[in-house]
Amino acid sequence: MPMRALLLVALAACGTSEPAPPSHASAVVRPATPPPTDEALLRAALAAGWHLTDPAIPRLLEGKVSDEDLNDPAMRLALAMSTDAVRAHLVQRAERVLGADPGDAVLMAHHAAHPERFRGRAVLEVEHRVWMGPDAEDRAHSLAPADDVPGIPQGATTAEALEQRYGIDVRQVPSGDWSPPHRTALGVHRVRVISRAAGKQPPFRDVRAQVLADWRRERASLTAEP
C-alpha cells in the first residue's frame, strides 16, 4: 500500500469510534518492543483534538510527510514498505506532526477563546526619585528635593520590571500619584506613575508562536489528567 494511502487509512480512524485494525499481521520486527498500533495513533490524534474535517489534514498529507521520508529509512533497514517497522515510523511521524502544529484554524480559535493570555503588559511612564542619608525617610515622605543617583532609570517601564529590580510595587498606584516610600540599600525610593498604557492585544499573526506554545501546554496538561 502506498505510504500516503496508508497514512490516510490510519488517520481515517480518527473519525470513527473504534480503532482501525492493524494493517498487517506479519511478524513484529523486534518483538521485545512492539511498534505503536493504530490505536496509539488514534489516541494521539484525539488527544490533539483533531478531526478529519480539520483543514490541516490535507496539508499534512500533501507536504509534511512525504513517501520519500518514509521510504529512505525503510530501504536502509532493508525492509519492505509494508512491514510493521515502517508503519511504526509512519505513525511516529504522524504523531509528531499532529502534535507539532494544528494549523491556523485551531490556533485562531484558541487565541479567540483566551485573549487574556496573549495581552501585553501595561507600559508605565514613571518618574523615579531616590533619597539618601540619615533623613531620607522624612525627605522622601515630604517629597523634598531628591538626591541625584546615577543609573536610576526614568521613563517607560513596566510594573514587573520595577518590582524585580527594586522591589517597588506600583500596581495599585493611580496615575499621577506617588508610590509609598520603599527602602533599599541605595536609599528610599518613590515612583510617580505619570501614565499607564493598557497592555496591547496583538493580532493573531503576531502571536502565533505564543498561541502554539500555549495550545501545546494546555493540551499536555489536559492529556495528563486522568
Add this chain to the structure above:
Amino acid sequence: MRRTLPLVLTLAACAEVEPPPFCATATPLKQPLFGDLHVHTARSLDAYLQGTRVTPDEAYAFAQGAEVGLPPLDDDGGPTRTLQLSRPLDFAAVTDHAEFLGTVALCTTPGSAAYDSSDCEGFRERPDLAFITINAGTAAPIDSAKYPDLCGGGADDCLTAGLDVWQEIRDAAAAATDPTDACTFSGLVGYEWSGGPNTKNIHRNVIFRSDVVPDLPASYFDVPDPRDLWATLKADCKDVEDCDVLAIPHNANLSDGTMWGVPGGTLTFEPTKADARLQQALEPAVEIMQHKGDGECFPGSPVADEWCDFEKLPYATLSGTNLGVPGTPKHQDFVRDILGEGLRYTKSLGVNPYRYGILASTDTHRGTPGAVDEKTYPGHGGAGVNHREEVEPIVDDPWLNPGGLAVVWAVENRPEAIFDAIQRGETYGTSGPRLELRLFAGDDVPTDLCGADFDERGMAAGVPMGGSLPDGTTQPTFAIRAAADLGSPRGDVGLERLQLVKGWLDGDTPKVEVIDLVVDGDTDIDPESCERATSTPAALCATWTDEDYDPEVPTFYYARVLENPTCRWFGHACLDGEVDDARCDDPTFPKWSQERAWSSPVWGPGTGAIE
C-alpha cells in the same frame, strides 16, 4: 541647489537607516538586560541521561518565572523536586548539545529506526554507562569524531530525527519572545557545538540573531575543527540573507591549553591571518564564568592578583569533573591571558583573533536558566552531581557553583537588539547577582561624571564597554559605575571594591596592572553563620585618567566590581547539615566568596579590529 540635490539624495539613500525601536520600553540611553546563554534541556544527551525531562518550551517558561520539575524521577518518570526563579530573566537561549539531538529522539521514541538497537537499550537501561560510552563521542580526537553507530549509515537516522528537535527548539524560542511592545522577554535560537578532543573542552555556544537559521546545527561530528565551524557558520548563515550568527567559546578553564593559541598551550593549529579574521568575525565574546568555574584570571598570571582566587577548579579537563582524573589548571585557559595573547597576535598577524567581549551564563543541564541563587541551588547536573535516582547528600561537587549571568546594554529587549549588543561588545558577565556595571572611556569623558547625568554625558563623551578608543586619543579618562543587586532574595548585598584592569604589550610580552578605584565595602563575614556585617554601599562610581597612555602601545582595559562576601551554596549546605563535618571543615572547599561582575574591554588603537 539643482546640482546638489541629487547628490544629497544619493547619500541619504546609501546611509544605513536605523529602524525605530519596537518596544514601548525602549530607551536611547540603553538598559541592562539580564539573561542566560548556556542552557541544556532534555534534548541534550547528558542532561537526559541524568534525569532531566524539562523541554525547551519549559526551560523558556522557567526563565520567565514558571516552575519546573527536577530529578530524581519517581517510578512513573515524573520529577520529585521543583524549582522556580524568584525573578524572571530578560532573555535566554536554549543551547542543547548539537551532537545528539537526533540520538536522544531515536532512543526515546518507540518504533524509531534505532530504538531497539543495543546502544539505545543501553541508553535507557544503563544511563550511567551510556553517559560515558555515547557521550564519549564528543571526546574523540578531531580526526576520528563521528556520530554514534546507532545513527545508521551516513548518520542519516540521527540527522533526520534531529530535524524535528531543531524545529522544536526554534519554535520554543519564537514562542517565548514577547510579541507585544512591552517586550518582557526574548528567546534566542542557539545550540552548543561540543567538541572536547581527549576531554579537553573547546565547546562553543552558537547563537542566532533571528529565527532565520540553518536547517540543522553544525555539530562536532560534522565539523570537528573549530576553523571549519566558523567557515560553516559563515557559509550557512552569515552569507545568507536575514541570517546572522555568532559563537561564544565556553569557559576555557577545562580546555587544558587547547582553546586558544597561547605559548605553552597545545592548540591544534597556529592561526593564520585568515583564521584570525574569521574567528574575530564569528566569536565576538567569551564565557568568563559558569557552573564549571571562573575563567577570568589565573592566580599569578601574569601578575599577582589576590582577587583571582575565586571559583577555581583544581583540574584542567572534563575528565577532572566527570571521571575524577586529576590535572593541573593552565594559565593559558584564562581570559586575562588570552586578551594579552590577542595583542601579541595582532603584532604578528595584523588581526586580533581574541578581541572578546565578556559574558557569563549557567551551563545548567536541568533546563533552569538563571538559577544562580546560592541558597536554593539544587545542582546543575552536567559535570556535577547526578540526581537521577536519588537526591545525593550534597547537591553538587563542592568545587562547582550555580554559574553566572549574561548582561547586555541594549536599547530594547528584542532578540536582535541583544545579539547586536553582543556583536559590539556592550556586555558584561556576573557571577550570579544582578549587578549593574557601566563604563565610558575617552579623552572627553568628564572627571565629574559620577556627579550627575552619568549615562547621558557618558554616552555623549566616550565609548562604552566593548568600544574602541578613537585614533588621536591622548589621555583617556575612564568613568565606571556599579550598582548592587537590590532585588535579590539574599537581601541587599553591598559592594566592596571597584577596579580597572589594564593590559598592554611590552615588546612581545603581555603585561597587566590591576587598579583599585574605590575600596569602600566590608569584608567581614562569619562563615559559621553566613552573617555579614553590612549591606552597603549600594553603588560605587569612580573616574580614572590613564596618564601613562601611549597610543603606540596596544592596550585594553576592563572593569571589575566585587560584592561584600556572602556564603557560597556549599557554606549554606554545611549550615543546613547537608554535608558531613569532615568536608565542611576542609579548608580547600570554599564556603564563602565575593561575587562579582566583569565588563567587556575597551580597546586602544592597534588592537587588531577588522573593518
